[in-house]
Amino acid sequence: MWRCPLGLLLLLSLAGHVALGARQGRMRRELAPGLHLRGIRDAGGRYCQEQDLCCRGRADDCALPYLGAICYCDLFCNRTVSDCCPDFWDFCLGVPPPFPPIQGCMHGGRIYPVLGTYWDNCNRCWQAGNHSAFWGMTLDEGIRYRLGTIRPSSLVMNMHEIYTVLNPGEVLPTAFEASEKWPNLIHEPLDQGNCAGSWAFSTAAVASDRVSIHSLGHMTPVLSPQNLLSCDTHQQQGCRGGRLDGAWWFLRRRGVVSDHCYPFSGRERDEAGPAPPCMMHSRAMGRGKRQATARCPNSHVNNNDIYQVTPVYRLGSNDKEIMKELMENGPVQALMEVHEDFFLYKGGIYSHTPVSLGRPERYRRHGTHSVKITGWGEETLPDGRTLKYWTAANSWGPAWGERGHFRIVRGVNECDIESFVLGVWGRVGMEDMGHH
Structure with a gap:
């Protein structure tokens, strides 16, 4: 039985821990592991869209804070090792993202990928998780x-x-x-x-x-x-x-x-x-x-x-x-x-x-x-x-x-x-x- 704490509690259990900190110049960006390869997938985050960012080529200023890391809305992000913001593909390129989205929970206008417990002022007390039976299945399937x-x-x-x-x-x-x-x-x-x-x-x-x-x-x-x-x-x-x-x-x-x-x-x-x-x-x-x-x-x-x-x-x-x-x-x-x-x-x-x-x-x-x-x-x-x-x-x-x-x-x-x-x-x- 759940005990709902006072106030708002948001427990995030990210699939893969990433803490890149603030952007540290071009070399840091080139060496950074792909956000999505590390399991940080924020299915509903409207980053590029909310800031109306879509930059051509490589623009290191075309960046936003992203769950303790940095994501980009420029074309350079779309490489083998990707550090694109989650809505870059559909907002900037008009195509589906190349990874299966992990759904999350909205808090303060942002959607967090959650494999833990989600509390919204204790209104919705239910726990989300990733079920192995559904691995590899799209929502449509x-x-x-x-x-x-x-x-x-x-x-x-x-x-x-x-x-x-x-x-x-x-x-x-x-x-x-x-x-x-x-x-x-x-x-x-x-x-x-x-x-x-x-x-x-x-x-x-x-x-x-x-x-x-x-x-x-x-x-x-x-x-x-x-x-x-x-x-x-x-x-x-x-x-x-x-x-x-x-x-x-x-x-x-x-x-x-x-x-x-x-x-x-x-x-x-x-x-x-x-x-x-x-x-x-x-x-x-x-x-x-x-x-x-x-x-x-x-x-x-x-x-x-x-x-x-x-x-x-x-x-x-x-x-x-x-x-x-x-x-x-x-x-x-x-x-x-x-x-x-x-x-x-x-x-x-x-x-x-x-x-x-x-x-x-x-x-x-x-x-x-x-x-x-x-x-x-x-x-x-x-x-x-x-x-x-x-x-x-x-x-x-x-x-x-x-x-x-x-x-x-x-x-x-x-x-x-x-x-x-x-x-x-x-x-x-x-x-x-x-x-x-």
Whole structure:
């Protein structure tokens, strides 16, 4: 849990320590190591632009203080060993910078590259870090390969909401976590890898928990995202994206097996060829229940039980209604917009920090994702204000965020997370309560 110090604290952990000091003449400049080779990359710093500097040839006065060093806005800086200011390429030359930008945090009109903790008057207390899973990936590739939920059509977005009524005088707890109310029934986050299949992963994650809760723990499957990715092909695109309404329709009408039975094949983004074929089908066996017509694709597992859900329902976007539903019936699924800084989240209470305002469009891409909300809480800030948050599970593996989870500001529709929230019931009959 973060303790926010009084005033403003900015912790910088630079990737590579550089302290060149003030400019020390031409020889010093010629011998200086390249700023960007030493890991000082200030993705959003508007140095040349703010001073309106762009000098021809070599002009040692065309320089600005830069994070304890000096950077230049003249053409001479653009050499093999570069000491250019970070916006030299796009502002002076009109081309993208030749190194992958490291996003940072804005403070006092300047953006700092941060691999540490960022505090902005204690309003935004979350920690950024560089995740090895994303090394070598551009922002565009992150949006294309790590998300994968298609924004619902207007017809689905206008889906009738089920309003949860709080009883007169009913007070919800200030903190709640599904795993504490239902121990051993709430499953850990999976990892979608470079498969744009969050539509399948978040659906399977919420369904797994709810089948476990609604069967009172008699069934505790980790449901198979691969079953959805490979077999739910009607207007769905597998690892290239899909729709939540289609995923829930498939879980209701066809059902899926467990992840042990039908494990994730982990197709990578650069793997050519067709998507893996569907290896599991089911048939009706009366009373709406279905059974598998194929063995598990995994030869080590024989249990090919089919799990189904009831029709999905949409919650109102009031945070109290979402909280009551979560506390009574289990984790819910939420749509959210992922911005560039979310990839760097390491811990704390996330809210989108517009570090890339004023940057070219390619640094401000965002896309639609879906996640599992598992609980909520609140923290008191030093000035006495209360910061309310949701806890949620992502599908980027346990190394991302807080062991695969994250916290995000609650009650203000941060990143659209309260705009489209879904719940469902596991389809559980009396016969399911005994032999699983």
